[in-house]
Amino acid sequence: MRRAAALSLFALAPLLLAADKPVLVPDVSQRDVEIRYSFTGAELLLFGAILYPGGRVPAKPAEVAVVLRGPVQPIVVREKQKVAGIWVNAESVRFRSAPAFYAVASSRPLDQMVDARTAAIFELGLGNLQLSPANVGSPGELSRFEDGLIDLRRRTLLYGQRTSGVEITDGVLYRARLVIPARVPVGRYTAETFLIQDGRVIAGASRDVAIRKTGFEGYVADAAEHSPVAYGLFATAMSVLLGWAAGALFRRR
């Protein structure tokens, strides 16, 4: 619900802004991130300009936060416990809307830029993700699983938070580099930029980024997903042929 409210607020933002408010002109270095045979990750540059009314940079310039967000997925987080001497998956929690990827960078530490309420509305920061847990026991248990999920994905670089990732030049040009790891899931991503002043979001804009497999990799992934029988037959045939050819080759020598 809060998410929907935030989104509608976001859509209305240009109308609500008075003419004397600054405007954001954002862009991303790549609208398409292509995963190919030698893909070991990528760097996405989020950059743009802040247009202040009258072209004058105020004495106290605004701060910028950027968020790159992957498609939302329903997930299950499982926790291992020691049962009868071995570690097995015991309890689990379902989250209906965990982003597959989430990276935030800001020009100052987020907690110094916005209050807790604003941060929650705009989902700024890893602690403010709206994960929609489904089957929760106690609040303590929920936060344990949330921390487990965030910690795991932080270490695999799927989630990230950099408090000084945004550079602002002369108060008008900003840029931020976000790292996309090799294990990134494919899908439609959004790159959001927020202009923040006095703890409030005064302007926001977003750009779509598509991350997809192309070339041979895209073809293979597509075949495995959409024509599994042909794919399986091809894999088997490849295996038999390679094995047979190698055997024949080495026997002749």
Next chain:
Amino acid sequence: MDLYLPIANLSVNALVIIGLGGLVGLLSGMFGVGGGFLTTPLLIFYGIPPTVAAASAATQVTGASVSGVFAHARRDGIDFHMGAVMVVGGVLGSIAGAGIFRLLQESGQIDTVIAVLYVVMLGGIGGMMARDAVRTLVAMRTGTQIAARKRRHHPLVASLPLRWRFYRSGLYISPLAPLLLGFGTGILTMLLGVGGGFVMVPAMLYLLGMPTQVVVGTSLFQILFVTMAATLVHATTTKAVDIVLAGLLLIGSVIGAQYGARLAQKMKPEYLRGVLAAIVLLVAIRMALGLGWRPDEIYSVIVE
């Protein structure tokens, strides 16, 4: 040399995977085992998701067993009749395995079950092989002869209803016995990505009482077709077959197997069996320790 695996969704060093396949191929050439029991755990240690590791290892075993099947067929070392019965059992087993796989995945216990199965099987078989190897070595040193085991099928097999004649094996037993054996190994192929030769060969020798000359060939024949079936079942159910991964492993393993076969001719078979027993036991111990140690990751995430 980084290469992106399209199904596993990660980048690997292609040379490491080829080398890994080469190592497994070397062992399979030396000892005549498929090597799947090493491929899957090694891939998991390297960071490949367990399901992708098992599925792609099954595909690789197909290729690794092709030339062996031809070689044994030329030497008349395959009981095709017995093999066909076992293939039928194996195909049914891999389909049943897919159901078991799904159930375990949903309950979140697939990784634990895979690890426990490895420990039990490799531990049991490694222990048996080690005992045999030590006994042979002691006999060699002291110069005593071990009485050859009488070839005879197990009384349990004899009690099964319906009997067929298997001429090449010289057996008159119920086809249900090889069918069940094939069924069991089919499940293992599906869950673990192993050919199952290391279970099947002793079972064929000691339970069915088949003659040694046809045991290895017939087991390879069964492995060839059952791993093909397992690849197809994986491709249609778990969608976890990574042909790039399987191809890399295969390139390594077919080359490794040739050198392994040459190495094997220079070594005494008694020592060879001792070394294989040690390797199998080491993998089992590593897996057992992995179950008892506190794992690196307490939490795991499954996308629904």
